[in-house]
Amino acid sequence: MNTRVLYSLFLLVCCFAGSGLQAQQFAQRSHADMQDLEPDVEAASVIQPGEFIEEKIRKGLLIRVEVSKTSCVVGEPLKVVYKMYSRLNTNSQVMKRPSFTGFSVMEMVDTYDGRPVVEKINGVPYYVNLIRKVQLFPLQEGKFELDAAEVESIVHFVRVNIGEAPSVLDHKVTLRSEPVIIEVKPLPLKGQPDHYSGAVGKYTVKMKGPDTAIHQGELVKVRILVEGSGNINLLTPPEINWPEGVDTADPVVREMVDKYTFPLSGSKVFEYSFAAPDTGNIVIPAASLVYFDPQSQQYKEAVSAPLALTVNPGESAETQQLRANAMKQVDNGGIPKHLYWFGLVVLIIVSWLVFQFSQLRKKKSVEPKIHLPAKVEIPVPEEQLATARESLQTGNMKLFYHEIQHVLWNMAAIRCEIPPSLLNKQNVAARLAMQGVNDSLVQQLLHLLNTCEWALYVPGHEQSDPRNLLDETRLVLEGLQPKA
Incomplete structure (x- = not known):
């Protein structure tokens, strides 16, 4: 409606300026261009006689999943983008953002703020909202179906009836993205070096020593710099054969990546420290990193130059x-x-x-010994989830997700016997695997923890039916109960 007012004023001004016909034609073209740039949601939401709501929704509201490829090897980066397209008058809410079991995930956006952009499909403009945009790094071979995104929308239609006044009609619809299958192939065994450690992409390796003179007994720092693109976030230290007399500890690792680019690119620094041995010359052999190049389908090796160091006698200034x-x-x-x-x-x-x-x-000499119970009795899942269930009934969703998160971490700590200072997802997953816990149960536990984190700490984030989350939590708690 604002566009029409501006168009009318522009037309009047042009007419008074003395170029009536040309101005009118120019204004008509400009108005048409503006309509072509953005979808006219008001017009698209009108149901004319003979039109059907289902057909309007099918053409005007959809979720698309864009993937960079559907077949890759273990460790090869994938870009996956979930988008919602709309040219109707709607109020929409994301009910479920997809999770990705079997992949390491790198978010490509900072926040999902809900601000739309305009894109065209077959020349037709749509408002587009980003649901999720990530880079995925497959951790194992197999076929994986990407999790679906769900969006609930209220579409506001205006029905035009012959001989009657137009009527307003609100229609509720839940959209779900179509399934996408990713086939992850194993890395080829042919030509794979013995010291290959899983790097996929394209990389270079450089080695750098101290900038100042080295003196006997002083701390020496040697940095191995890996630059390139690929699964750089999963890289392990390059192989290096340290000379005799050089005793190094595990390196300090620093990672500098650009998560907004695909494939993931940047650098990773492995910094080693050791005490300078006897005086004289030290030659540190070249550091090497074997990687698999998906484009050429070949294993390649990035090698640094060797590093020559001179240890001076005495002390530094x-x-x-x-x-x-x-x-x-x-x-x-x-x-x-x-x-x-x-x-x-x-x-x-x-x-x-x-x-x-x-x-x-x-005190020990006068007090009798107290026999403590062998272990603390763990309440049944129904008792552990009592507060969460009550919060769900009263609509206190923040307390609900907090309670679910609390009981899951508490059960994980009891089952794994991990102190609070070491309680994290990696340690829990590793300890449960050592105890022979089913991998699907471990993945479900991690998925529930991630779901609670999204609900508690991502602004405006909504989940699917919380009752399903409550039932899944109860099953995980039952599965983690220590065996008698």
Whole structure:
């Protein structure tokens, strides 16, 4: 309606300017172009005599799943985008965002804010809302059906009846995306090197040593830089044969990737530290990373240049300066005052520990031994879910998802015997696998935890029927009950 008003005003101004016919033709073209750029939802939502609601919805409201490919190898990145297309007057709500079992997932957007863009299908413009956009990295071979997205919409129609006033009609519809099958093939065994570790994509490897001179006994840091594109988030350290006398610990890993590009690109740094051995020259052999190139269907190897280091005798200027400062402080004031305070604090702590130990021995000598139960009795799932069920009945959805999350983590901690400081999804999955728990049950547990996190921490996110979530949680709790 605003477009028509602007169009009329523009036409009047052009007519008064003295170029009536040409201005009118230009305005008509401009108005037509504007209608062509954006869908006219008001006109599309009118049901004329002889038209049917189902046909209107079929043509004007749909969910599409776009995948970069439907066949790949283990570790090869895939881009998957779920979109909702609409050219009708609707109020829509995402009921279920898809999850992806069997894949490592990298989100390609920061938030799903619901702001539409305009796209065309066969020349027809639609408003498009993004439901989910991710990069997937297959973790195992097999055929996988991508989870469906569900959107519930209220479509506002205007029905035109011959001889009667138009009537307003609201129609509720639930859309579900069509199934998409991804076939994940195993990596070829032909030509696969023995030291291949799962890298897929295209990479280069560089090795860099310290920028300053190295002196005997000082800490040396060597960085291995891997750059490229592919499953860079899953890369393990390149292979390197350290020379004799160089003893390194596990590297510190830093990852810098651009999650908005496909395939995932960026760099990964593996930083090793070791104490400089005897003086002289050290040659660190080249670091190598074997990767599978999906385009050429071949295994390739990225190799860095070797690194030559020279260990100088004596101490560096920085170490000498630190030593001089320490000696100067001792000469000026003897033992620093803060050391006295430190000794006093240590003395107090030791005295307190001795006192507590003596009291404990006395208590043990007079008190009978108390036999604690072998294990804590775990309530049945129905009791554990009582608060969640009550929250669902009262409509307190935030408390509902919080309670579901709480009982799942609590059961995982009891079953896995993991302290709270180490309680995370990776540790829980690994510990349950070691205990022989069925993989489908573990994946269902992780899916429920992810669902609760989305509901609690993603603004505006809605889930499907919470009653199904409650039933699935009860089944997982029953499956995780420790066996007698």
